[in-house]
Every structure is written in C-alpha cells, then in structure tokens.
Amino acid sequence: MGNVAQQIIDSLAASGVQRIYGVPGDSLNGITDAIRTNDSITWSHVRHEEAAAFAAAAEAELSGRLAVCAGSCGPGNMHLINGLYDAARTRVPVLAIAAQIPSDEIGSGYFQETHPQELFRECSVYAELVSDPAQMPRMLRTAMQAAIARRGVAVLVIPGDVALKDADSSTLAAAFAPAPRVLPSESELRELAGELNAAGRVTILAGAGAAGAHDEVIALADRLAAPIVHALRGKEHLEWENPFDVGMTGLLGFASGYRAMEAAQTLLVLGSDFPYRQFYPEHARVLQVDLRGEQLGRRAQLNLGVVGDVKETASALLPLLREGRDRGHLEDATRHYAKTRRKLDELARPAKDGKPLHPQHVAARIDAHAAEDAVFIPDVGSPVVYAARYLTMNGRRSLLGSFIHGSMANALPHAIGAASLNPGRQVVTLSGDGGLTMLLGELFTLVQSKLPVKVVVFNNSSLNFVELEMKAAGFVTFGTGLENPDLAAVARAAGLAVLPRQVRYVFGGAA
Structure with missing residues (x-):
C-alpha cells in the first residue's frame, strides 16, 4: 500500500x-x-x-x-x-x-x-x-x-x-478540470445590448480574461466600431491581426490608448481588472463583463456589470447589436495610434558608433529575431516597458511576467518553469541587472537542468525603473546604484554559453 x-x-x-x-x-x-x-x-x-x-x-x-x-x-x-x-x-x-x-x-x-x-x-x-x-x-x-x-x-x-506513515488506504486522489460555459442571463444580455445600441462612441478595454476570445472580441469591435485598448496581460491575446488595436493605456502605455478611452462615451471592459483608476474616463458610461462577479465595479463606477466568460458573452451579444454605426471615433483612434506607433519606433533606432545601445533597439531586435512561438519573460521594471512596446504577438507567442504582483527577479525563475514545460520551445528573458542578480543562483539551475533559456540582460548598473519613479515624484535618486560584476564572466563560469564580446549588448557603459 x-x-x-x-x-x-x-x-x-x-x-x-x-x-x-x-x-x-x-x-x-x-x-x-x-x-x-x-x-x-x-x-x-x-x-x-x-x-x-x-x-x-x-x-x-x-x-x-x-x-x-x-x-x-x-x-x-x-x-x-x-x-x-x-x-x-x-x-x-x-x-x-x-x-x-x-x-x-x-x-x-x-x-x-x-x-x-x-x-x-x-x-x-x-x-x-x-x-x-x-x-x-x-x-x-x-x-x-x-x-x-x-x-x-x-x-x-x-x-x-x-x-512516512503507512497510508490508510490505497485510494488515489484524482483532480478534475471542468470547463463550464458561463453566460449572463437573457435579460442581462438584452440590457447590455440595449446600452451598447444606444451608445455613441464606444471603446473596448480588454485584458487577460479575453484569452481564447480573439475572434469574438474583434467581431464585437467591428460591430460597435470600437477601438480596442488592451491591458498588459491582454496584449498576448488581442494585439495580433487586430485592425481595431490602439495599444495600451496606463503607466506602461502610451497616448493613443489613453486618448481612445478618454474620448469614449461608453467604455466596455472585457475580462480586465486594470487597476489604475485615474486612467478610466471620468464621464463615460462603463459596462463590464467578467467571469468573477467580485470584480464588477472594483475599479470604476459601473452602469452595468454582468458575469460571463468573454468568449461566450461576446458571441451571444453580437446578434443583438445593431449594424451601420458611425466609424469616426474608430478611425480617429486608429490614426492616432499609427502616429504614436511611429514615434515609439523612432526610439528603437541603433545608437551611434561607440555609444551604448538603446534598450528600445535591443527589444526591437529581440522581437525581430525571436521564434514565431517564443515565450518572452520580462523582469519587473524597465524591461516590462520595452516588452509592452516593442514585442509583437502573433497568436503563437506568449508573454509572461509578474504583471500584477510586481516582483523583482521573476524572469529567470519563470523561465525555468516555461522551459521545463516545453523543452523545444524558445524561451527568452528580458532580465534587468537588479532582477538577475537577486536570484543569480538560478543561472546554475539552467545549467544543471539543461534548460536552453536565452537570457538577455539589460545592464544599466541601476534599479532603473525605481529611479524613474523617484524622478517622477520629485525625489533625488538615492540608493539605486548597482556595482555589478562582469555578468558575462559570471554566466560563463556558471557554464552558460555567452555571445562574443564584440556583439554583446552594452547598456549605460556597464559591460
């Protein structure tokens, strides 16, 4: 037994x-x-x-x-x-x-x-x-x-x-993974459709709850003539093949996402718990669909909230919505996004000879060279900003991170789990020097477990995002400097392969 x-x-x-x-x-x-x-x-x-x-x-x-x-x-x-x-x-x-x-x-x-x-x-x-x-x-x-x-x-x-005691019986526990359909009631669906049919300018804010609902949310946006703003955890699920995408809002976002929400007369929140209340439109009517009823109205004052799976709810809602809406709001939002996107891409240009590479450029080159089904894992801090703005999703790539808990040093240990699960899938970290050195010993785990993770280190010899937060709040930067060793030498000593020095990325003068 x-x-x-x-x-x-x-x-x-x-x-x-x-x-x-x-x-x-x-x-x-x-x-x-x-x-x-x-x-x-x-x-x-x-x-x-x-x-x-x-x-x-x-x-x-x-x-x-x-x-x-x-x-x-x-x-x-x-x-x-x-x-x-x-x-x-x-x-x-x-x-x-x-x-x-x-x-x-x-x-x-x-x-x-x-x-x-x-x-x-x-x-x-x-x-x-x-x-x-x-x-x-x-x-x-x-x-x-x-x-x-x-x-x-x-x-x-x-x-x-x-x-170590003898088992009381030979019975084994077996877990079940149910997959129920969760839909609002018919009366709630009709009420939600009524709100949307009567609305003027509609913007959609979608998050991780829209996983698996890409096509349904796109169809909904088309019917509503609504630009789609995605939260960071919604990027992987909605950014790709999406003519209605206008990017992100919030601390990591950019102007086009903020403007699309601010200009809305009705905001439809789909599977998102976007936490920053100051970025919600002040005068719009807010409608929310979420699988968890306790989420409804937690971030913004609601006019209507319903419990339902985003994919199922969007499919059931679509036939109830009128066609032939004015598309001026959508066209204005997508034009503004194209303009914003060009400005962001200009920041990703190569540095002049002899100068440290721009981190935006590094992120863009990672994006260009990574596999079509790569798993990207940024450390909390400035690597998340670069990942949000310069990594492109395609329906096969994944983006993981400590995006809600916001812990330093997540990238390397997250990569251990990602690579252990899928040994043949490319896993790429965007590690900060602070995050990497906090759990530096896990480099040895990569070697010991023979996990082919690609570790890219943004080495600026500081807790860079903390410095930005200090400056934004009017504080003099203090206690954020890092005196790092030659991280390539450390990695090589651990048994990892390291790029030749002439092609190794350098940030802020620190090798």
Missing part, C-alpha cells in the same frame, strides 16, 4: 502532474524519496524555493494545468511565499507542498517551527494541515480541486513523520 508520501506522489501523477519544483530538506525526505521511485514525476531542483514557486506559476500559466512546488519545514517553505503570491495574483493553479516539523512538536517552539497554514492563508484558496494518514487522499483532492476550480494557490502542510 505504501506510505502517505507515496500516495501523494502517485495521486499527483494520476492527475497529470509531471514535475515538482523545490529544494530538498529532511522534512521533505518522504516526498522526495517517493518521487525518486516514481517514473512519471521528476524532481526539478532549483537553488532557492522562491524560484520553485515562480517556476510552478509559469508552468501553470502556460499549460493551464496544475503545477506543483515544495519546500521543507520552516524557512524552506517560507521562501515559497513570494512566488506563491505571484501565482495567486496571476490566478493560475498551483499546489504547494509545505513540509512541517514533527507533528508531536508542533506548538512547542521547536527548531524551525512555523505555522504554514497561517502564513500562506492570504495568498491561497486552500491551506490546511494533514495531521493523520486517514485524511489522505481526500485533503489532497480537495486542495487540487480548489487550485484548479478557483484558479489559485492551494497549500498542503504535512509533517515529515506523517508523510
């Missing part, structure tokens, strides 16, 4: 899990030994548990399936927390196995004692302690289902001694 740890690993394998990211430790010995004897699941050893959680988050986002990470008791699983917060805010299904101290020592102030079920409560949809073998596999099944159904983090806390 085996022990509880073997039951957990066999259940995860039966649920389609292929790997577990983590760092081993004595309280995890039962789990890692069960992985050693299982042919379906591999142990993906990283150098820091934070990277394990980020890697699992990236795998879950790209695959849409449950991904798993693990940490040993006390400080081991505590290190997971930043990556788990990122997974929670991105709303991807991740299971974290948090090992605990011996069960008979809990509450005694024992060596490395923490209470993970409390520690992870805020960033999880489920966090519970397994204290008896009889609780398995039901608790594991409940944890997996919570992560999948609620698209979030589930944490299973298990003391090392409980993991």
Whole structure:
C-alpha cells in the first residue's frame, strides 16, 4: 500500500502532474524519496524555493494545468511565499507542498517551527494541515480541486513523520478540470445590448480574461466600431491581426490608448481588472463583463456589470447589436495610434558608433529575431516597458511576467518553469541587472537542468525603473546604484554559453 508520501506522489501523477519544483530538506525526505521511485514525476531542483514557486506559476500559466512546488519545514517553505503570491495574483493553479516539523512538536517552539497554514492563508484558496494518514487522499483532492476550480494557490502542510506513515488506504486522489460555459442571463444580455445600441462612441478595454476570445472580441469591435485598448496581460491575446488595436493605456502605455478611452462615451471592459483608476474616463458610461462577479465595479463606477466568460458573452451579444454605426471615433483612434506607433519606433533606432545601445533597439531586435512561438519573460521594471512596446504577438507567442504582483527577479525563475514545460520551445528573458542578480543562483539551475533559456540582460548598473519613479515624484535618486560584476564572466563560469564580446549588448557603459 505504501506510505502517505507515496500516495501523494502517485495521486499527483494520476492527475497529470509531471514535475515538482523545490529544494530538498529532511522534512521533505518522504516526498522526495517517493518521487525518486516514481517514473512519471521528476524532481526539478532549483537553488532557492522562491524560484520553485515562480517556476510552478509559469508552468501553470502556460499549460493551464496544475503545477506543483515544495519546500521543507520552516524557512524552506517560507521562501515559497513570494512566488506563491505571484501565482495567486496571476490566478493560475498551483499546489504547494509545505513540509512541517514533527507533528508531536508542533506548538512547542521547536527548531524551525512555523505555522504554514497561517502564513500562506492570504495568498491561497486552500491551506490546511494533514495531521493523520486517514485524511489522505481526500485533503489532497480537495486542495487540487480548489487550485484548479478557483484558479489559485492551494497549500498542503504535512509533517515529515506523517508523510512516512503507512497510508490508510490505497485510494488515489484524482483532480478534475471542468470547463463550464458561463453566460449572463437573457435579460442581462438584452440590457447590455440595449446600452451598447444606444451608445455613441464606444471603446473596448480588454485584458487577460479575453484569452481564447480573439475572434469574438474583434467581431464585437467591428460591430460597435470600437477601438480596442488592451491591458498588459491582454496584449498576448488581442494585439495580433487586430485592425481595431490602439495599444495600451496606463503607466506602461502610451497616448493613443489613453486618448481612445478618454474620448469614449461608453467604455466596455472585457475580462480586465486594470487597476489604475485615474486612467478610466471620468464621464463615460462603463459596462463590464467578467467571469468573477467580485470584480464588477472594483475599479470604476459601473452602469452595468454582468458575469460571463468573454468568449461566450461576446458571441451571444453580437446578434443583438445593431449594424451601420458611425466609424469616426474608430478611425480617429486608429490614426492616432499609427502616429504614436511611429514615434515609439523612432526610439528603437541603433545608437551611434561607440555609444551604448538603446534598450528600445535591443527589444526591437529581440522581437525581430525571436521564434514565431517564443515565450518572452520580462523582469519587473524597465524591461516590462520595452516588452509592452516593442514585442509583437502573433497568436503563437506568449508573454509572461509578474504583471500584477510586481516582483523583482521573476524572469529567470519563470523561465525555468516555461522551459521545463516545453523543452523545444524558445524561451527568452528580458532580465534587468537588479532582477538577475537577486536570484543569480538560478543561472546554475539552467545549467544543471539543461534548460536552453536565452537570457538577455539589460545592464544599466541601476534599479532603473525605481529611479524613474523617484524622478517622477520629485525625489533625488538615492540608493539605486548597482556595482555589478562582469555578468558575462559570471554566466560563463556558471557554464552558460555567452555571445562574443564584440556583439554583446552594452547598456549605460556597464559591460
């Protein structure tokens, strides 16, 4: 029958899990030994548990399936927390196995004692302690289902001694991944159509909730004669083959997206939780479609909000909308976008001889040379700006990042998960020098796990975006300088291939 740890690993394998990211430790010995004897699941050893959680988050986002990470008791699983917060805010299904101290020592102030079920409560949809073998596999099944159904983090806390006890039964947990259709009621659809039919200038703001709904949103924009502004997480899903695209708004956006929203008499928000309230139009009527009812009206005062999947709702709404709308607003917005786009592209020109390359130019060249199905992963900070403005999506490329949690150092560990999931797919990081050096040890993970990630470092010897924020707020820049080593030499010492010096990109004079 085996022990509880073997039951957990066999259940995860039966649920389609292929790997577990983590760092081993004595309280995890039962789990890692069960992985050693299982042919379906591999142990993906990283150098820091934070990277394990980020890697699992990236795998879950790209695959849409449950991904798993693990940490040993006390400080081991505590290190997971930043990556788990990122997974929670991105709303991807991740299971974290948090090992605990011996069960008979809990509450005694024992060596490395923490209470993970409390520690992870805020960033999880489920966090519970397994204290008896009889609780398995039901608790594991409940944890997996919570992560999948609620698209979030589930944490299973298990003391090392409980993991080594004989399993109470031979039953395996199996997770289900339901795919329901979610539509507003008929009366809500008619009310929404009535609002749109009576509207003058309509602009669409679409986000990650529009994933898989590209054609339906395009058809809706065509019928409404509406320009489409995309949030950053909507870029991947809506930017390509879109004659209605007018770019982004917000802190990372540009004038055309802001203007298209500001000029709207009605704003239709589709699957977006765009957080910056100051960028919403002040006088427009706001209509919102979101799969999660709790999102409705969170960012702007609504005239109407409905719960529904964007793809299903757009399809059901289209036949109810009148045709023959005036297209002046759309044409004005797309002309302004073309003008704005030309100005942005002018910034991506090559530098003069002997001068450091412009980062915009580097981003544009990455875009030009990357594979048609590349996964791009920018670090939080200025690399996100360059990714948002100069990477082009085509329906096959992916763009990942810590776009909601906003954590430094996400690019390299996210890349570990992306490359582990798809070994043959090109994965490219746009790493900042601050972000890279924060989790520098994960370069060794790339080598050890033989992951062919392309790491591009924007090395300006500073926390550049923090400096920009300081200047914008009227502060003198302070505490943002970085004295970096020769990062190419570090990478070469780690065992990575490095471009020859004459073609290596240089920023701000720092090699």
